[in-house]
Amino acid sequence: MTGLSPTQTTGSGEQAPPISRESVTIPPTKAVLPWFKRPAFDRFLQVAAGPVLVIFIWYAAGALGLLNTRLIPPPGATFATTWIALTQGTMVYDLTQTLGRVLWSFAIAAGIGVPIGIVIGANERLYRGAEFLIDFCRSTPATAMFPLFMLVFGLGDEGKVALAAFSALLIIVFNVAYGVLNARKTRILAARSMGAGRIRIFAEVIFLETLPQTFVGLRAGVSLSLVVIVVAEMFIGGMDGMGHRIMDDQMSYNLKDMYGSLILSGALGYCLNYAFLLIERYFVHWAGR
Amino acid sequence: MSDPGTRISDQQSLRRGKIEIRGLTKQFGDSDVYRDFNLDLQEGEFVSIFGPNGCGKSTFINLISGIIPIDFGTVLYDGKTIAQTRLSYVFQNYREALFPWMRAISNIQYPLKILGLDKKTQSLRVEALLAEFNIKIDLNRYPYELSGGQQQMVSILRALITDPEVLFLDEPFSALDYEMTLFMRERLQHVFLKRRNTMILVSHDLEEAVQLANRVLMLTRRPTRIADTVPVDVPWPRDAKSLTSPEFVAIKSRCLEVFSREVARHDSAGAASGSG
Numbered sequence A: 001m002t003g004l005s006p007t008q009t010t011g012s013g014e015q016a017p018p019i020s021r022e023s024v025t026i027p028p029t030k031a032v033l034p035w036f037k038r039p040a041f042d043r044f045l046q047v048a049a050g051p052v053l054v055i056f057i058w059y060a061a062g063a064l065g066l067l068n069t070r071l072i073p074p075p076g077a078t079f080a081t082t083w084i085a086l087t088q089g090t091m092v093y094d095l096t097q098t099l100g101r102v103l104w105s106f107a108i109a110a111g112i113g114v115p116i117g118i119v120i121g122a123n124e125r126l127y128r129g130a131e132f133l134i135d136f137c138r139s140t141p142a143t144a145m146f147p148l149f150m151l152v153f154g155l156g157d158e159g160k161v162a163l164a165a166f167s168a169l170l171i172i173v174f175n176v177a178y179g180v181l182n183a184r185k186t187r188i189l190a191a192r193s194m195g196a197g198r199i200r201i202f203a204e205v206i207f208l209e210t211l212p213q214t215f216v217g218l219r220a221g222v223s224l225s226l227v228v229i230v231v232a233e234m235f236i237g238g239m240d241g242m243g244h245r246i247m248d249d250q251m252s253y254n255l256k257d258m259y260g261s262l263i264l265s266g267a268l269g270y271c272l273n274y275a276f277l278l279i280e281r282y283f284v285h286w287a288g289r
Numbered sequence B: 001m002s003d004p005g006t007r008i009s010d011q012q013s014l015r016r017g018k019i020e021i022r023g024l025t026k027q028f029g030d031s032d033v034y035r036d037f038n039l040d041l042q043e044g045e046f047v048s049i050f051g052p053n054g055c056g057k058s059t060f061i062n063l064i065s066g067i068i069p070i071d072f073g074t075v076l077y078d079g080k081t082i083a084q085t086r087l088s089y090v091f092q093n094y095r096e097a098l099f100p101w102m103r104a105i106s107n108i109q110y111p112l113k114i115l116g117l118d119k120k121t122q123s124l125r126v127e128a129l130l131a132e133f134n135i136k137i138d139l140n141r142y143p144y145e146l147s148g149g150q151q152q153m154v155s156i157l158r159a160l161i162t163d164p165e166v167l168f169l170d171e172p173f174s175a176l177d178y179e180m181t182l183f184m185r186e187r188l189q190h191v192f193l194k195r196r197n198t199m200i201l202v203s204h205d206l207e208e209a210v211q212l213a214n215r216v217l218m219l220t221r222r223p224t225r226i227a228d229t230v231p232v233d234v235p236w237p238r239d240a241k242s243l244t245s246p247e248f249v250a251i252k253s254r255c256l257e258v259f260s261r262e263v264a265r266h267d268s269a270g271a272a273s274g275s276g
């Protein structure tokens, strides 16, 4: 990082005027700049600064003997173990198992939740009636439902996926219904004044109108289903998945692998969220404009 | 409510039917916005509706265009009901009226899709419309990529694509700056002189109401009555220069007089003023 700052300052003298003018008139992504001066790279530096700092403190604290290395192994050893687990061990398998369950539960939740949300939101009386119920269920900790879902769906994947789907479903229904209820009426009126029927208005106006809010619900839903799946893997039977792995590591005192699993679980959640943001930006290009 | 039959100065009008509004009644909650309201309009005319804020101008065109349901009363266009008449509506807030998920061109085409025309006919109609008005907007952009004036122009084109018998416009230019407003007034006159469809424009800008209309309909505060209908016999087209011509200024001050009298009367007498 330090090596870059002089380079940035030397060139800026002649470059500055066109840059500032361009950034006013057109989106900054179109500016033709060397890669290390692009806003994207600048953003990368800002994003990378935090993790780099944390790892450095982690390392320094360990090196200075401030940490109990039996509880917190140094970063180098942790990363090395994780790398081996990823390339030669079963971590990739555990990751894909967890990811698979999350995607399944999410797909079920979205497939059922979006239509239900639209129907509830389209009818104000229905919405008022369902609001309390949904809010109540949403406020009930998903973990409290474990025993019930184990009873109904058993200890296999079905139970975990059903529980995560149920949790995500509530968030999705709530957000979609809220979006539909508060959809701006003008576009609906516009379509109606052109002679559009109810079904067409639903499919071609209200659905799209609420898509930004729907995505808010979908993103929250996928994050929640990851949480529920990981916890379910810890406590409801099964022999794989990141939750199971972390629990196993803790019991067998395999802490380097445990930290590695924690970091990769976090990365999985982050990537899911980020993927949804990208999808959202593509499909809901008009949001907020 | 005099008979407006011969007021229209330009005799080329093709549509000579009457728009009859009888016993129009609309309540919001407990308060009447319209009670037994009657009005005759002439088809092929450009009518502006002017009145104080909240007097029910938007409600009026929403009612007679069928956008919101009428409590009681009838509206007939040359003997036909609202449903039997081709009506189009341009909203005040173009940002909320255009579909941001469609490119401008698809927005314009959308009413034809609803009518169930095949793709080829749709494109041909759009091409013909664009050729007619010589539009210099990149219609392959999304609405949010266009300027306010361009967006409202797209709204107007979308309203025109079905070749409506009556075009309703609710304060269409109030969100635009003055320069753009003048330009859009000129474009709208161009549309009117070319198409000769009935135009019903709500405006809170007296200058605009007078410049664009054959007749200015002045409404009172609620319960809404017609304070006066003022004919505007100034030759078309009316550019920015005609805004300062003596006859234009005279008509405007007559409107202003009616307006001040009505508003002042209501402020002092409250609800006491009769329904004369």
Ligand SMILES: Nc1ncnc2c1ncn2[C@@H]1O[C@H](COP(=O)(O)OP(=O)(O)O)[C@@H](O)[C@H]1O
Pocket: B028, B029, B033, B052, B053, B054, B055, B056, B057, B058, B059, B060
């Ligand atoms: N949907 C509605 N529900 C209740 N009151 C309404 C509704 N729409 C309009 N109003 C009321 O009716 C009156 C007339 O409104 P509007 O027609 O929008 O006035 P204008 O367009 O002349 O400013 C206002 O007092 C407004 O508050």
Ligand SMILES: [Mg+2]
Pocket: B057, B058, B059, B170
């Ligand atoms: Mg209004």
